[in-house]
Amino acid sequence: MYWHKVEPQGVKLKPIRAHVSVQAAGLIYIFGGCDNHACFNDLYIFDPESMGMTKPKVGGTVPPPSRAMTAIGLPSRKIVIFGGGDGPTYYNNDLYVLDTVTLRFSRPRLAPHSPVPSKRRAHTACFHKGAMYVFGGGDGDQALNDVWKLEVTDLNNPLTWKLISKNTSPSDKTKPPPRGYHTANMVNGKLIIFGGSDGVHCFSDVWVLDVETCIWKQVPLPGSSPLGWSGSNASGINDGVGKVGRLSHSATLVGSYLFVFGGHDGDFYANELVLLNLVTMKWDRRKVYGVAPSGRGYHGAVLLDSRLFFFGGFDGHNVFGDIYILDLGASSYYPQISHFSIEVDPEGILG
Structure with a gap:
């Protein structure tokens, strides 16, 4: 694996x-975010083949400037955006759809009697079998650990939210403690939550x-603590099997691995890449060549054609507008392990 820094052709990505x-139809769509002064509602489109970046004009009902929202891509080449906010007190639970063909928002x-998730940001969203699954985040008063489902196959008719796992207190040991700035990945109907902060x-x-089945199970990782750590207690990875505390990181599914990059570990912003093997449920490291991005969190990460693309981020002081590629190269065997399962039985036992 090898790091490359990209100097895109055309428009430069502002620090966000x-x-x-x-990703949609081979292009990468970058929307919203903020710097140290303001939030934005700009749309950028990056072409990974030409390394070109554009900032097109968009139409329709454009979302207001916001950060820490979520977005999922649909097979229909539409992108669904949910939640987010701006400033210290504004949170929302609004839904928007971007048609990547017409570049119009709607x-x-x-449905008239649909329940609605509470306003939130720093949550996650994943797509599975025609539905979007939203987990956690924060509403400005508390961290959340509820799960909502929204069928998104037919966006022309009224939609109905469904609460499938209610919000509970940190004392509930049957599900993850409330959190935001975690990551979520969907693997064959299993939603995998890692890290975050309350x-x-x-x-x-x-x-x-x-x-x-709506059954949660904590994975018994070697060296992991249910509460992680904070401040000077952060000890990081130990020889590939220790615990890894992260918030505002990225976790990208590559075959049977989660590629976890960056984020804050309780002490500082990291720039290391660690892998979670979803077959063995153990942490792993691989040799990476080239010059890695500086330590950061709150960045974007997209897998496309055996390359991981990273956009922007923040290190506690500086907001970045750079673009990096992690070329899997000779390690492209990772995606070859794609047929595996993660089982949770009715007793909540991981198998």
Whole structure:
């Protein structure tokens, strides 16, 4: 694996953090986010073949400037954006859809009696079998650990939210403690949650939700603590099997691995790459060549054609507008392990 820094042709990406980055039809769409002064509602489109960047004009009902929202790509080449906010007190629970063909935004309709998730940001969203699954985040008063499902196959008709796992207190040991700035990945109907923070702890735990049975199970990783750590207690990875506390990191599914990059570990912003083997459920390291990005969190990460693309981020002081590629190269065997399962039985036992 090898790091490359990209100097895009055309428009330069402004320094941004807490934006969304989504792949659709071979292009990468980057929307929203903020710098140290303001939030934005700009759309950038990056072509990974030509390394060209554009900032097109968009139409329709454009979302307001916001950060820490989520976005998922649909097979229909539409992108669904949910939640986010601006400044210290503004949070929302709004839905927007970007048609990547017409470059127009719209607001899908909700059914008259549909429940609605609370306003939030720093949550996650994943797509599975025609539905979007939203987990956690924060509403300005507390961290959250609820799960909501929204069928998004037909965006022309009214949509209905469904609460499939309610919000509970940190004392509930049957599900992840409330958190935001974690990561979520969907693997064959299993939602994998890693890391995040409740404003006090930097979590190192991994949880799996079976979205069909709505049963949670914590993964017994070697050296992991359910509460992670904070401040000077952060010890990081130890020879590939220790615990890894992270918030505002990225976690990208590559075959049977999660590629976890950057984020804050309780002490500082990291620039290391670590892998979670989803077959053995153990942490791993691989040799990476080239010059890595500087330590950061709140960046965007997208996998496309055996390359991981990273956009922007923040190191506690500086907001970045750079673009890096992690070329999997000779390690492209990672995606070859794609047929595996993660099982959670009715007793919550991971198998």
